[in-house]
Amino acid sequence: MSTVKKYDAIVIGGGHNGLTAAAYLGRAGKKVLVLERRYVLGGAAVTEEIFPGFKFTVCSYVVSLMKPNVMRELMLPKFGLELLPLESTLTPLNNDYLLRTADADQTYREIARHSRKDAETYMRFGPAMGQIGMAVRPILETIAPNAIRPSLSDLGALKKLMNHFQSLSSEQFEYLTKLMTMSSADFLDEWFEFEPLKATMSASGIIGTFMGPKSPGSAYVMLHHYMGDIDGAFRAWGFQRGGTGAVSMAIARSAEHFGADIMTEAPVEKVIVKNGRAVGVALENGDEYSSDMVISGLDPKQTFLNMVDESDLPSDFVTDIKNFRIRGSSGKVNLALDALPNFTCLPGDGHHLRGAISISPSYDHLERAYDDAKYGNFSKKPFMDIILPSVLDPEMAPPGKHVMSCFVQYAPYDINGGWNDTKREAFGDTVVNTIARYAPNIKDIILHRQVLTPADMEKTFGLTEGNIFHGELSLQQLFTMRPAVKWADYTTPIKNYYQCGSGTHPGGGITGSPGEMAAKKILGELK
């Protein structure tokens, strides 16, 4: 056992939020060490060359919610942030399709083929959601106050939010109330009539969540996905050149620029707690590092039930963390392809392959997929959000070859009989068969297949139960409740132990926000 030099802060986990926190602390002059368990940085935002020449966005695959101020303040464009536009969403149907593109006229025409009314409503829906996004922004950008025993600064923050809410228009208030309480299906039914359009839009209300489009609360998840902006354009989704791992690497380069040390293959065994204070960490190999504070980028279960002893925590808090809902609901299938998939509804190469391809023909399709999961099976006909990274960035695959990223829902963590190799491959087959219904050539062009179940995500990435958001984005787990009441401001019951992962406010996605706000909270406390 050796004790090495003392750091101002140690960050556990080199995921994008941990790296963001490290970069912000470094920027403020702190000496920071980031410890990553794996050989590669990024956590769930990682690019790996699983098969030679084919780079997979193994888990997380698109970027929209990255905060613009984080990009600016950490100088991410300088360190390799290059977001390419994802231009369209294609919903293949039997012998037909629904296509939405970056062009308003084209989108109008394509939706009008199915419903003229919806085509017109769609023109209003975007701006309306943009207004709601603006209405919610201040909540997302506020460090969640302690709602039980607010400090003076908490009161200030609450007052600011009150004033903000008083400034909202009655329309904003109406939509906000609905989005906070309704199911995405009910909410969309108030606007649209064409089922595949509604189903595809509702799909963003179920991603990463153990809910169906008809479950109350799913509308909020949809809103969460609507709040992204790239270059000032609300709801714009982008693909990072080199995959999402390159976003993590850009943040890592920024952190190093600000003086952070980053170690990979350095799994942390425990946080060293002395007299109720975190004073350093012990690695699995026995090395110890001391520091003035320890920040966990892991999910709340890992942060509190694994990294520290329960005896160092108040028992009611332990109960809250144990009750924190973190059910995994999705799987990921990454394919290396010999050629482009050929969709029956829109044959050949074309702009439609430069965007997302959504397998969401109807509410029933999604809801039945959810039903399977409710009773402990993976969906027989799953919902999928597919992109072809190599079409956007040819360097993702050897020349002429392609990679396909398939986000698949539902795949419950608690599957009947547990996950095993047979079940994983059966799940992979189901995914390929589902794609084959719309692009029959898929089976002939697969060179390699990587299938990740929630159990795999837990094992490989340390995501408890394979939940991609470090805990579900349901109302009782947001803002002042994320991950637990009184401890939603990035602090923990252990002094000098902080949290900065997606399990904290404002939640999951590649936002940089939890990492940024945790760092700002810490720096504020140090003043």
Next chain:
Amino acid sequence: MTYGNQFTAETQLNLSPFFERTSQLNESQEWRRWSGYLAATNYELTHENEYFAIRTKAALLDITPLYKYIIEGPDAQRFLDRLVTRNIQICKVGQVMYTPWCDEMGKVIDDGTVQRLSENKFRITSAEPNLEWIETNSAGMDLSISDDSKTTASLALQGPNSRDVLNAVASDSLDNLKFFWMMDTHFGDISVSISRTGYTGDLGYEIWMNPDDAIAVWDLLLEKGKPYGITPTGLHALDMARIEAGLILLDVDYISSRHAIVESRKSSPFELGLGWAVKMKKKDFIGKKALEAEKLKGVEWEFVGIEIEWDPFEKLHRDVGLAPGLPCTAWRTSTPLYRGNKQVGYATSGTWSPILKKYIALAHVKAEYAKENTQLDFELKVEHFRKLTPAQIVPTPFFDPERKRACPQ
């Protein structure tokens, strides 16, 4: 001289039924987008000849991209009276009315023409899709609504010779067709409707036909119109003419209240110079209450014509050694207007008027500064530097020839 005419390209845009001809005639291959259609910006390498065709000859424009809806049934008139601000009850069969329509807050959604095709059948044109609004507001009424945007093709024939061209083609004389009336006639064996309407403020007509007849109609007009100087004309020329005529353009001079993101972007008809088209005596229509309240309270903004004074404008250019830089195409950049040091308005579109030899613009001005002859300061850049130059508020239309309304004696 031609440099080959086999030009082809893929497009994701809609093509009008006239495209087969217009694409061949468009020597500049300059196109604009209009409601998702490819529409000629100008056919020749510059638009000047096309502009003068509108004012001195006969300009032929493909206006198919307009949105069109047919409203038919026993309640059609009652419904339209509820929808729009004009009085449709007094609109006779064969008559056309220009009108805006509003939301419940009295803010303008769109503007267009209502044609009374028969007692119970109307066509309404609009700049943007309005089907959803029309359907929503017709609930419970005995009528049918159909989207006529693609089932009817249309051409505008505008200019002093337009009547002569039509008289040479149509089986009925156009001599007695009055301004804002329409008639059915034939070009050979092709049925068409002709309305005496347009977007140029000149003598002019709009021809409504089955898209299957589009090419035949186009060819006939070009052939018979040749001695009268018929000229395929693009949107550059039209934009200049419509400013001279003082006619507003959605998304340029105002924003539809249906998708204005903030309240301040919305305009009432009074704020767009369309108070004359709001018939307060009508029993009820969408937005009436709000408009009554606005009238009582006083209108905040007015929409006016301004004329940029020549001498100071010229001097600003002379001072830096330049001849006056005139906008020979219409501009659409919001441009500040000041009174003293205070901004009191903004011009939304403007152009040099070659027929009037004046620099004119359309502007939103705070009501208290919107009286005729008020002098304001217009912002412009002269050789990269911002300057102010005097502009007068003048009545519109800037250009209003007698022939627009007159019939031959």
